[in-house]
Amino acid sequence: MQAPSRKPALPSEDKRWRIVNGTMRRHGYARDALIETLHTVQQSFGYLDKQSLKFVAASLHVPLSRAYGVATFYHFFTLKPPGKHACLVCLGTACYIKGAAALVAQAEKTLGIECGETTPDLKASLLTARCLGSCSLAPLVVYDGELIGNEDAVHLQGRLEGWMGS
Amino acid sequence: MTQAMEVKTLRIDGVDVSARADQTILEAARENNIAIPTLCHLDGLSDVGACRLCLVEVAGTNRLFPSCVTRVEEGMQITTSTDRLQKYRRMTLELLFAERNHVCSVCVSNGACELQALGQSQGLTHIEFPYRFPQLPVDASHERFTLDHNRCILCTRCVRVCGEIEGAHTWDVMGRGEKARVITDLDQPWGTSESCTSCGKCVEVCPTGALFDKSDVGTRARKHPEFLTYLNEMRGGQS
Amino acid sequence: MISVEELDQIAETVRTERAQGRHQINVCVAAGCLALHSDTLKGALAERAQSSGISCQVRGVGCMGLCSAGPLVSVEPGAILFQKVKPEDADRVLDSLKAPPAKQHTDLRQTPFFKRQFNVVLENSGKIDPENIDEYIAEGGYRALFHALIEMTPAEVVQEVASSGLRGRGGGGYPTGLKWGTVAKAHGTIKYVICNADEGDPGAFMDRSVLESDPHRVLEGMTIAAYAVGASKGYIYVRAEYPLAVKRLERAIREARRLGFLGSKICGTTFEFDIEIRIGAGAFVCGEETALIASIEGMRGTPQPRPPYPAQSGLWEKPTLINNVETFANVPPIVRRSGAWYSAMGTPKSKGTKVFALTGQVKNTGLIEVPMGVTLREIVFDIGGGMPEGRKFKAVQTGGPSGGCIPEQCLDTRVDYESLKEVGSIMGSGGMIVIDDTSCMVNVARYFMEFCMSESCGKCIPCRAGTAQMYDILQRITRGQAGERDLELLIDLCDMVSATSLCGLGQTAPNPVISTLRYFKQEYLEHIHAKRCVAGECRMAATQAARS
Ligand SMILES: Cc1cc2nc3c(=O)[nH]c(=O)nc-3n(C[C@H](O)[C@H](O)[C@H](O)COP(=O)(O)O)c2cc1C
Ligand code: FES
Ligand code: FES
Numbered sequence: 001m002q003a004p005s006r007k008p009a010l011p012s013e014d015k016r017w018r019i020v021n022g023t024m025r026r027h028g029y030a031r032d033a034l035i036e037t038l039h040t041v042q043q044s045f046g047y048l049d050k051q052s053l054k055f056v057a058a059s060l061h062v063p064l065s066r067a068y069g070v071a072t073f074y075h076f077f078t079l080k081p082p083g084k085h086a087c088l089v090c091l092g093t094a095c096y097i098k099g100a101a102a103l104v105a106q107a108e109k110t111l112g113i114e115c116g117e118t119t120p121d122l123k124a125s126l127l128t129a130r131c132l133g134s135c136s137l138a139p140l141v142v143y144d145g146e147l148i149g150n151e152d153a154v155h156l157q158g159r160l161e162g163w164m165g166s
Numbered sequence: 167m168t169q170a171m172e173v174k175t176l177r178i179d180g181v182d183v184s185a186r187a188d189q190t191i192l193e194a195a196r197e198n199n200i201a202i203p204t205l206c207h208l209d210g211l212s213d214v215g216a217c218r219l220c221l222v223e224v225a226g227t228n229r230l231f232p233s234c235v236t237r238v239e240e241g242m243q244i245t246t247s248t249d250r251l252q253k254y255r256r257m258t259l260e261l262l263f264a265e266r267n268h269v270c271s272v273c274v275s276n277g278a279c280e281l282q283a284l285g286q287s288q289g290l291t292h293i294e295f296p297y298r299f300p301q302l303p304v305d306a307s308h309e310r311f312t313l314d315h316n317r318c319i320l321c322t323r324c325v326r327v328c329g330e331i332e333g334a335h336t337w338d339v340m341g342r343g344e345k346a347r348v349i350t351d352l353d354q355p356w357g358t359s360e361s362c363t364s365c366g367k368c369v370e371v372c373p374t375g376a377l378f379d380k381s382d383v384g385t386r387a388r389k390h391p392e393f394l395t396y397l398n399e400m401r402g403g404q405s
Numbered sequence: 406m407i408s409v410e411e412l413d414q415i416a417e418t419v420r421t422e423r424a425q426g427r428h429q430i431n432v433c434v435a436a437g438c439l440a441l442h443s444d445t446l447k448g449a450l451a452e453r454a455q456s457s458g459i460s461c462q463v464r465g466v467g468c469m470g471l472c473s474a475g476p477l478v479s480v481e482p483g484a485i486l487f488q489k490v491k492p493e494d495a496d497r498v499l500d501s502l503k504a505p506p507a508k509q510h511t512d513l514r515q516t517p518f519f520k521r522q523f524n525v526v527l528e529n530s531g532k533i534d535p536e537n538i539d540e541y542i543a544e545g546g547y548r549a550l551f552h553a554l555i556e557m558t559p560a561e562v563v564q565e566v567a568s569s570g571l572r573g574r575g576g577g578g579y580p581t582g583l584k585w586g587t588v589a590k591a592h593g594t595i596k597y598v599i600c601n602a603d604e605g606d607p608g609a610f611m612d613r614s615v616l617e618s619d620p621h622r623v624l625e626g627m628t629i630a631a632y633a634v635g636a637s638k639g640y641i642y643v644r645a646e647y648p649l650a651v652k653r654l655e656r657a658i659r660e661a662r663r664l665g666f667l668g669s670k671i672c673g674t675t676f677e678f679d680i681e682i683r684i685g686a687g688a689f690v691c692g693e694e695t696a697l698i699a700s701i702e703g704m705r706g707t708p709q710p711r712p713p714y715p716a717q718s719g720l721w722e723k724p725t726l727i728n729n730v731e732t733f734a735n736v737p738p739i740v741r742r743s744g745a746w747y748s749a750m751g752t753p754k755s756k757g758t759k760v761f762a763l764t765g766q767v768k769n770t771g772l773i774e775v776p777m778g779v780t781l782r783e784i785v786f787d788i789g790g791g792m793p794e795g796r797k798f799k800a801v802q803t804g805g806p807s808g809g810c811i812p813e814q815c816l817d818t819r820v821d822y823e824s825l826k827e828v829g830s831i832m833g834s835g836g837m838i839v840i841d842d843t844s845c846m847v848n849v850a851r852y853f854m855e856f857c858m859s860e861s862c863g864k865c866i867p868c869r870a871g872t873a874q875m876y877d878i879l880q881r882i883t884r885g886q887a888g889e890r891d892l893e894l895l896i897d898l899c900d901m902v903s904a905t906s907l908c909g910l911g912q913t914a915p916n917p918v919i920s921t922l923r924y925f926k927q928e929y930l931e932h933i934h935a936k937r938c939v940a941g942e943c944r945m946a947a948t949q950a951a952r953s
Binding site: 031032034035036038040062066069070073074075076077091092093094096097098101129130131132133134135136137138140141147148151 | 762
């Protein structure tokens with residue numbers, strides 16, 4: 001191990017960087033805190049941009065390419081700013097068997113984007129999940145964190161049109 | 167490990183061989199002039215067991231073992247080349263050829279490519295699988311070298327040599343599955359990488375024409391991964 | 406440090422409180438019912454009870470199992486279960502405290518859904534408040550830990566678990582006692598215990614439910630394991646999709662530390678052990694043990710070749726015990742009651758009980774626990790209540806993307822590791838999805854292959870490129886663009902990918918194809934030759950020429 005070197009300065013005055021720094025401090029700036037720290041960045045900023053990856057990589061002494069490799073390996077992390085609203089359709093087996101594919105198709109049509117994308121006006125993002133663990137309520141859609149079970153295409157369309165109109 | 171090494175005796179393709187307990191099946195085989203095809207393995211780098219070309223059969227189990235990472239064991243009976251293994255090796259190579267855009271005729275490494283050579287030695291005559299033709303970029307931003315993703319087989323030799331030998335860790339892999347790609351730093355143009363020392367080790371260890379030296383274009387230049395063994399010896403390493 | 410006597414006292418207090426003749430209204434606050442706003446319901450019940458001056462305790466409890474009928478409310482004493490309760494129903498629930506319950510709420514516990522089950526892992530689920538350690542203690546919680554630490558040697562604990570016949574519930578079915586013995590014998594002073602709560606199989610939520618309904622059980626099981634193998638540090642790797650489980654675990658860990666069940670001098674002995682939570686980030690392959698370890702180390706979750714097994718060289722190259730949530734959850738009752746008690750349940754090779762998440766096209770969906778050895782038919786048609794109106798059974802899928810589809814003619818198969826394997830599926834972690842005749846089996850295979858393809862870490866060629874080719878072929882078949890030759894290639898690939906892949910993901914990825922080819926080959930052939938999909942699910946591209 002090398003002698004502990006200087007920690008990089010916080011990228012800006014933004015208070016959220018202190019929260020990020022707190023996570024790293026709690027883990028003693030150990031390299032294995034990379035994923036935990038990226039979770040904190042995403043929670044605080046909504047996504048991971050190059051500036052935050054650079055800051056975290058430098059603080060934890062992780063090579064840039066590894067930080068990027070980790071950030072893109074895990075589905076949960078996103079490198080693009082999310083939309084104001086998020087619609088998440090579960091594509092787990094139980095939901096799929098109960099017609100989740102039709103819900104995705106409807107959502108894509110209503111929002112005019114594909115899964116994993118955000119509308120150009122940043123109003124809504126369309127996401128998919130691999131089972132949310134509430135399969136008894138299949139098919140499942142989560143609108144801005146609110147979980148709706150036994151969802152159907154008509155209700156979904158209504159919700160999404162509501163977002164786009166607002 | 168500095169304790170006196172135990173010696174194991176085993177049988178490879180009917181030949182009795184002995185090996186140190188810390189040796190792999192691949193090392194034991196090669197010391198005895200028994201060839202096992204490899205692609206991700208390179209003397210002087212850590213092993214990842216990823217390409218699966220070096221799989222061998224071990225008597226008493228149906229499981230196949232990657233010889234590059236499997237240690238020898240007393241009494242092992244190993245077969246390195248059965249019909250089944252050969253079929254799998256051909257399929258593995260076919261999968262690679264179909265995965266990206268390998269056009270040998272226009273490749274700098276034509277005639278000096280490990281993938282091409284393996285195709286020939288394993289008796290590959292045609293590719294059964296439909297080509298998947300992914301759209302992949304070429305990065306020529308570095309002043310001396312080029313990265314052509316179309317020819318990359320994700321063996322990660324460049325990643326390992328850069329991290330383990332050069333110590334720069336410029337390379338890594340991003341994404342996953344069929345979307346995985348090698349990257350420099352934050353997936354930025356190679357020429358803009360802050361960590362790259364332009365040492366060229368990655369180019370020398372690349373088995374295909376995915377990484378090449380711009381000045382080698384049109385010369386059918388061979389690569390020289392042998393420097394690794396030398397470097398390791400000079401540094402007191404194990405290889 | 407807490408003593409056994411104090412443990413008794415806590416239990417006693419909880420019991421007297423309950424015995425004071427006060428009714429308890431239990432509202433399920435596990436994920437399923439919570440999604441149906443059971444928290445609002447709980448508030449409404451508490452408020453109505455107070456405003457109408459009824460003396461009763463309104464508690465949040467864990468999963469009661471019949472998630473499809475949620476939000477669920479139970480009233481004790483009396484064991485009355487109310488289903489689909491809305492806040493407006495508060496008065497009716499409260500009325501039942503005075504008068505016998507209304508007809509539409511007759512005791513659901515007498516229905517086959519509950520009567521056919523036997524609870525070991527879920528013994529406290531739906532009965533105790535998962536956020537209150539005292540309630541766990543009142544049900545005999547942490548007794549096993551005391552017993553193990555004070556009256557048993559580590560070797561005796563390993564022996565007890567071995568004699569129970571418990572096998573890993575994470576899918577592989579490896580004998581738990583054997584694994585513990587290996588880690589216990591491994592050299593090294595630093596060892597780790599990891600609880601695998603990644604629960605990646607889509608359609609499976611057993612582990613989630615256990616963590617949300619009875620988290621202390623898992624902590625107790627892990628601590629006993631740590632004592633048995635000589636570990637001082639533990640990790641629980643929970644998937645990011647389960648924030649409620651994480652919250653409850655955090656709380657449980659805090660409470661366990663407070664009472665001295667974690668930390669130093671556990672139960673007054675010299676034994677030290679603590680647990681840290683690590684949150685996944687959405688990668689199915691991280692359920693594979695070597696990938697999980699890489700992920701805890703903060704790296705890309707790519708699997709490593711085994712050997713070395715984690716038992717010899719795992720987390721930070723130290724001997725590491727890694728078990729599934731449900732495996733650990735079985736440990737306290739085994740230590741408390743005995744291995745012999747446990748092994749009396751089940752079949753000769755598969756002991757004890759198994760929790761399943763029963764979902765799909767079946768009347769009662771939810772979480773069930775049955776003794777090993779019951780038949781699939783009993784699960785689907787008795788416990789599950791059979792198909793919904795107008796639906797026809799086609800297959801039941803077990804084992805997720807590593808498993809297979811079991812058709813009608815095999816429904817009398819007993820649920821145990823070997824029997825399920827014989828019919829071409831696996832026990833897996835416990836997802837059980839009922840499929841009806843509106844689903845095309847080729848499309849089901851395509852669905853799982855898409856899953857494996859996009860969840861492949863990309864490290865080894867057979868899994869990375871092989872699943873992609875198989876997916877392409879299945880895609881062509883479902884679109885009516887495939888020929889006979891495609892089917893041959895598909896079969897070849899199934900063999901090659903399972904034999905040559907580096908980790909379990911690739912090795913089992915062909916299973917859904919192999920099992921649907923075994924039982925539903927006709928459907929494949931019809932897609933290829935007649936360009937027809939009996940289920941009517943696939944849209945055929947009529948004019949495209951097939952590859953021959
Ligand atoms: C691709 C893949 C995914 C897996 N996912 C899980 C999982 O989500 N949960 C789990 O407990 N085991 C999972 N396993 C099995 C683990 O590797 C490991 O065998 C298990 O956690 C051991 O615990 P057990 O012996 O208690 O079952 C998975 C294996 C593979 C190959
Ligand atoms: S499959 Fe959608 S919640 Fe499980
Ligand atoms: S050389 Fe052994 S797996 Fe590639």
